[in-house]
Amino acid sequence: MMARLFGWLLLGFVRLLTGAQARWLGCPPKAEQRIYFANHQSHADLVMIWAALPEELRGKTRPIAAKDYWTKTPLRAWITREVFNAVYVDRARTDDSDPLEPLMQALEQGDSIILFPEGTRGHAEEPQAFKAGLYNLARAYPNVVLVPAWINNVQRLMPKGEVVPVPILCSVTFGTPVALGAGENRAAFLTRARQAVVDLRVA
């Protein structure tokens, strides 16, 4: 109840600040199992892409949140758990556990996920090289549709080190789904996926 109310307020707030416009250029919003992968420049990316999705998909689409940042304070933990229904991923790699485990669990349940394959926030205009996680998931779940997304302008909303966001129009562009080719190797696929995201920038 609280979570729904808060989510509703947050949505209004994000729309007022950014417009939270979704541009479905390469595919329509559709209730199929998907992995959305996007560029990552700010913690607000997670909120942006969540707000840009239509109401019907928002409930079934779970963002991936870095455990160290998003569980640091009780408030952050509550928001990611209750409002975003996020999947936590541990960035501090330990030998005995697979960091992709929670993601796979979510996919097994039939949820869609939102992934930032760079793994960490970039500060340049263009995203950094993608980590292997996207490739591994694509190989393990060939039936899940991989949708590239470009989040525009969020770095201006709240640059690193600032606390108060400034109103600025942001948009999320969804592109044509990318599929893992037969026999395509990891590096080639990751480069292609990254390019698909970068191409949306001027689309």
Place this chain on the structure above:
Amino acid sequence: MTRFLRSLTPDQQMGLLFVLVFGTLAVATLVGFLLSLRDRDAEGRDAGWWQGLKAYREGVRRSWLMLGVFWAGWASGPMGALWLFAFGSLLTLREFISLTPTHRSDHKALLLCFFIILPLQYGLLATGHYGLFTVFIPVYAFLALPVASCFGNEPQRFLERNAKLQWGVMVCVYGLSHVPALLTLDFPGYAGRSAFLAFFLVAVVQTCLLAQHVASRRMKRPPTLPQVSHSFNWRSWLIGLLAGGTVGVLLTGITPFKPGQALAMAWIACAAGSLGHLVMKAIKRDRGVPHWGGTNSGVTGASGLLDRVDALCFAAPVFFQSVRWYFGA
């Protein structure tokens, strides 16, 4: 007829005016709808005619929206109008800033624009500090913004970055806030009727722009300033001024002015509005965007609100000052 009109209260007169304008719009909508029912192939009209019709219907729809907003502003009283325009300022400034890239270190100056200058400007209006209201942004905000920018610790393109912010605030906050200012200011002997002045301003400026647009499309004369605008030329500008002036004179009855004064006021508003529109075109050209929004919205997701109000933003302050001077207020 005139005796009947005079016997009405100002509110009733204003209501009547809205009924008239909404009625005209309804007729315009109906005409557009009937024209769209025509058989596409049988009449042998070319694609251009259909495009013209589409643009016309789009224009009518936009007028409904604008008028609806103004009606809401009037119906909810001066304070409602104030909130409405404050919100409008926020949206237009957001659009302006989104399309004119700022640097990371401008963040503090941006916060100052959105969360301090904008509310203060409308707050001054709400509390009736008209003297400070007219100088707050051009004097104090213009001096404070570079200071806030300084604290971003980034000297690169300093002057240029500040000019962007200053002009964004000037157009979107200062300019737009003068429209509700017309509503809240009570002039001696004209109490409760200041909504007519806002209506006069909007009607005159929009007519001028529309006439100018139509004239430049019909005449196909070479543009005077091809680098800035494809459509601007002096003759169509004069036609726009004439049309605006005519509407101004026709509306004399709802203003405190005499016909000659109404004409002068209309021309002041039209000249400021149409030339301001030209200035915004130059800014757009520099940014490489044909429209602030456009039908297929670009990656910024701007909706083109600024396109609709930019002329008003330039006309309103000049008109407001002229009216104050006229009343000696």
